[in-house]
Amino acid sequence: MIKTKKRKTSKYLTGGQAAVQSLKKEKVRHVFGLIGSATMEMFDALYHEKKIKFIGVRDEKTGTHMADGYARASGQPGIMLAGQNGPGATNLVTGIAQAAAAFSPLISIAGAISTSDLIQDAFQGIDQQSLFKPITKKTWTVTRTERIPEMFREAFHIAMKPRRGPVHLNLPRDILSKSVNFKNSQYSQTNKSHKISSAKTNIIKKAAKMINSATQPVIIAGGGIKNTNGHVEVLELAKILNTPVVTSAGHGDAIPFDYSLNAGQMGPRGNPVASRLVKEADVIVALGTRLGFNSTFYSYENINKKAKIIQVEIEPTMIGRYFPVSIKICADARTVAKQLCDEITNIKKRKKIDAWTKQFINERKFYLKKRDLDAASDIFPIQPSALFKELRNVLPKNSAITLDAGTLCLQATDALNYYDPPSLFTPLDFGLVGFSFACGLGIKVARPEKTVVSLMGDGGFGMTISELSTAVDYGINTVTIVMNNKSWGAEKAYQRDFYGERYIGADISSPPFDKVAELYGAKGFSVERTSEINEAINAAIKCGKPAVVDIAVDPKALYSFRRDSFKHREK
Numbered sequence: 001m002i003k004t005k006k007r008k009t010s011k012y013l014t015g016g017q018a019a020v021q022s023l024k025k026e027k028v029r030h031v032f033g034l035i036g037s038a039t040m041e042m043f044d045a046l047y048h049e050k051k052i053k054f055i056g057v058r059d060e061k062t063g064t065h066m067a068d069g070y071a072r073a074s075g076q077p078g079i080m081l082a083g084q085n086g087p088g089a090t091n092l093v094t095g096i097a098q099a100a101a102a103f104s105p106l107i108s109i110a111g112a113i114s115t116s117d118l119i120q121d122a123f124q125g126i127d128q129q130s131l132f133k134p135i136t137k138k139t140w141t142v143t144r145t146e147r148i149p150e151m152f153r154e155a156f157h158i159a160m161k162p163r164r165g166p167v168h169l170n171l172p173r174d175i176l177s178k179s180v181n182f183k184n185s186q187y188s189q190t191n192k193s194h195k196i197s198s199a200k201t202n203i204i205k206k207a208a209k210m211i212n213s214a215t216q217p218v219i220i221a222g223g224g225i226k227n228t229n230g231h232v233e234v235l236e237l238a239k240i241l242n243t244p245v246v247t248s249a250g251h252g253d254a255i256p257f258d259y260s261l262n263a264g265q266m267g268p269r270g271n272p273v274a275s276r277l278v279k280e281a282d283v284i285v286a287l288g289t290r291l292g293f294n295s296t297f298y299s300y301e302n303i304n305k306k307a308k309i310i311q312v313e314i315e316p317t318m319i320g321r322y323f324p325v326s327i328k329i330c331a332d333a334r335t336v337a338k339q340l341c342d343e344i345t346n347i348k349k350r351k352k353i354d355a356w357t358k359q360f361i362n363e364r365k366f367y368l369k370k371r372d373l374d375a376a377s378d379i380f381p382i383q384p385s386a387l388f389k390e391l392r393n394v395l396p397k398n399s400a401i402t403l404d405a406g407t408l409c410l411q412a413t414d415a416l417n418y419y420d421p422p423s424l425f426t427p428l429d430f431g432l433v434g435f436s437f438a439c440g441l442g443i444k445v446a447r448p449e450k451t452v453v454s455l456m457g458d459g460g461f462g463m464t465i466s467e468l469s470t471a472v473d474y475g476i477n478t479v480t481i482v483m484n485n486k487s488w489g490a491e492k493a494y495q496r497d498f499y500g501e502r503y504i505g506a507d508i509s510s511p512p513f514d515k516v517a518e519l520y521g522a523k524g525f526s527v528e529r530t531s532e533i534n535e536a537i538n539a540a541i542k543c544g545k546p547a548v549v550d551i552a553v554d555p556k557a558l559y560s561f562r563r564d565s566f567k568h569r570e571k
Contacts, residue, residue: 015145015176016041019109020049022152028052028079030070030445032063036083038111041176043083055445055474058466060088062438064095064108066467069442071104072227072425073400073450077159078442082110089128089170094432097135099166101429103223105159106166108132112141114174132168137161141170145178161194162332163315164227197314197331199339207285207310207327208343214283214308215352217241220266221255222248222295222333224288224314230334231255231421234287236341242353244360246274249294250428253418261357263364265414267295267302269561273367274414277360278303285340286311286325288333290318294428298322312336371415377530381554384408387483388415390533395453396541399423400443402454404436407489408553409455410561420450434463440478441471451541452478458510459488465513468520471546479540479547482513485555493558517548527551 013021019042023031032055035043046054057063060082067078080095082088089110099106113122132139138158140151148171155167199207211217219241221234234255238245244263247254252265263274278284284307289295291311296302300323309325316330329336347353375389388411395401397419403409403426410428418424425443427435440454461482471478492506514524523545525536533551540547 012179012181014041014045014179015142015148015171016043017045018145018148018180018182019152019171019176020045020052021182022149023079024049024051025149026077026152026156028077030055031079031081032057032066032070032442033079033081034058034060034063034083034088036085036088036111038085038088038113038173039081039083039109039171039176042081042109042171055470055476057470059464060091061095062434062464062467064092064099064106065435065438066442066445067106067108068095068099068102068104069402069425069439070446071099071106071442072102072422073443074446075227077105077107077156080106080108082108085111085113085128085173086123086126089131090126092168093131093135096132096166096168098427098430098432098435100135100137102427103164103227104166105164107155107159108136108166108168110168110170111176112170112172115143115172128170132170135166136168137165139168139170142172142175145175145180146182148175149182162197196335198335199312199329199331203327203329204336204339204343207329208340210308210310210327211241211283211285211340211344212346212348214281215349216281216356217243217283217285217353218263218277218281219243219245220248220278220284220286220289220291220295221245221251222287222289223251223254224312224333225337226251226254226288226422228288228332228334229421230288230337233334233337233341235259235261237285237337237344240341240344241347242350242357244274244277244357246277248289248291250413250426251289251424252414252416253421253424256419256421257417258419260361263360265295268297269294269410269413271367271414273360273364275302276363280304281307283307284309286313287337288312288314291322292429296322379554380529381552382527382530382533383554384411384483384557385415386530387533387551387553388412390530391453391481391537392417394534394537396451398449399451399453400425400440400447402426402436402440402443402452403428404456404460405431405433405490406457406460407493407559407561408457408483408485409436410490411559412455433457433460435460437461437464437478437480438467440480441467441476444476444478445474454478454480456480456482457489458482458484458486458513459508461513462508462510465516468517468522468546468548472521477544477546479537479549481537481549481551483553484510484513484550485553485557486510487555487558489558490561493560496558497560513548513550517546522546522548525549
């Protein structure tokens with residue numbers, strides 16, 4: 001009689017080991033984190049887990065930006081582990097709020113005080129459940145070690161369920177340290193496939209009929225197209241209609257720059273060609289966009305009041321929230337674009353649409369040519385327009401570009417070219433400074449084949465410069481371009497334009513960032529003239545190290561980007 005070896009169906013694990021096993025089951029490959037005493041069981045388990053690479057960060061906030069960038073670039077949850085309860089947990093808040101605004105599937109994990117200390121005045125104690133609840137899709141505080149696998153499964157499910165967004169897990173110290181006999185079946189992987197919602201046939205027919213009645217139609221492609229790689233379907237729809245495609249602010253990469261019908265980004269922060277189209281369109285097909293603040297300022301000054309709007313959004317509360325719409329479609333924007341392609345077969349007013357589109361194409365060509373001609377290439381100090389022109393010429397087409405909030409980055413949003421969706425990563429929905437560099441590190445980890453370029457002001461980079469050590473330690477070779485004007489530029493512009501040049505707190509002193517980079521073990525470059533930009537950027541891309549390019553830009557080249565500032569600028 002042959003004896004068969006019995007398969008183990010259970011084993012004793014600490015809560016920390018169970019948590020890491022749960023990550024492994026979800027096929028997590030990278031965890032960003034900052035060690036702390038509250039979650040040592042997890043870190044020890046990560047030490048022994050060879051399939052998960054741990055990337056140690058210098059600050060929990062920037063760690064969440066890395067995980068956020070990783071999630072956006074990979075389409076899978078980004079993981080951030082804060083090792084300490086109390087201050088370690090509170091440092092997560094800004095990054096999670098940013099991820100929530102961007103609908104990014106971030107999973108943040110924090111240690112928490114022991115369950116026995118919850119009602120006491122505990123050291124580093126804070127109500128973390130209440131802290132994270134308003135800025136996440138869901139927050140859990142695990143109360144039993146046995147439930148850790150279940151909670152992790154649920155976290156992955158909720159984070160990836162449309163509309164995607166951040167979730168948070170609090171893991172009390174005693175829950176992590178306790179050993180429990182876990183059944184192997186407890187570690188079943190989350191079913192990450194979610195039903196893709198399509199529109200009902202009668203709604204599609206109604207929308208197609210409205211589009212067929214248009215003489216000046218415009219497609220607006222937003223984050224719902226960008227985040228689902230729906231550009232193929234949008235381009236097909238635009239081809240069928242022969243109509244321009246406008247992108248919402250911050251999503252200029254929703255379709256490739258070199259597509260002939262791409263008008264660029266709309267609104268006050270976009271370009272005049274795209275903005276005119278939206279102001280004059282008689283039918284607007286809004287695919288995966290809320291038509292929100294950055295694109296419209298919630299004002300009919302930026303969108304035709306008489307236009308019939310077909311709005312496609314996966315989040316029902318966002319449909320018609322800012323503007324009345326003629327047809328509401330609560331569904332996946334990419335899927336609806338495909339449905340419209342299949343339904344629209346006969347364009348009744350083809351000649352008028354063709355004339356509308358021909359005018360746009362000519363206007364777009366003129367605008368792009370003028371953009372290059374107007375770039376102040378021979379002026380010292382360096383002008384933003386000259387910098388952006390050089391970047392358009394030198395950056396590879398596979399580049400992923402990250403931006404901060406602030407006056408210079410907001411100018412860059414529609415001044416750069418994006419070829420490979422998704423390739424533009426911004427904090428514009430939350431307006432966060434100090435995002436770009438850390439986000440770029442996360443993107444590079446997720447997509448190592450891409451050239452990752454992060455644009456920041458000197459103020460924002462000063463907030464996050466310590467993560468240079470993370471980049472060097474883990475060989476995360478991104479290029480950071482610091483647009484150094486020695487000021488908080490947007491705020492200084494407000495003080496200039498609205499407060500009689502009564503400057504307070506606007507001017508800052510910054511070190512030579514190229515030299516600081518060298519001290520960290522990175523590669524540094526200093527640029528003072530426009531003619532030096534191309535060579536420096538090329539060298540930074542090819543150097544094989546994390547690189548910082550310190551570019552001295554004109555401190556007077558400041559623009560107000562507050563809503564009430566645009567009329568001021570027109571005077």
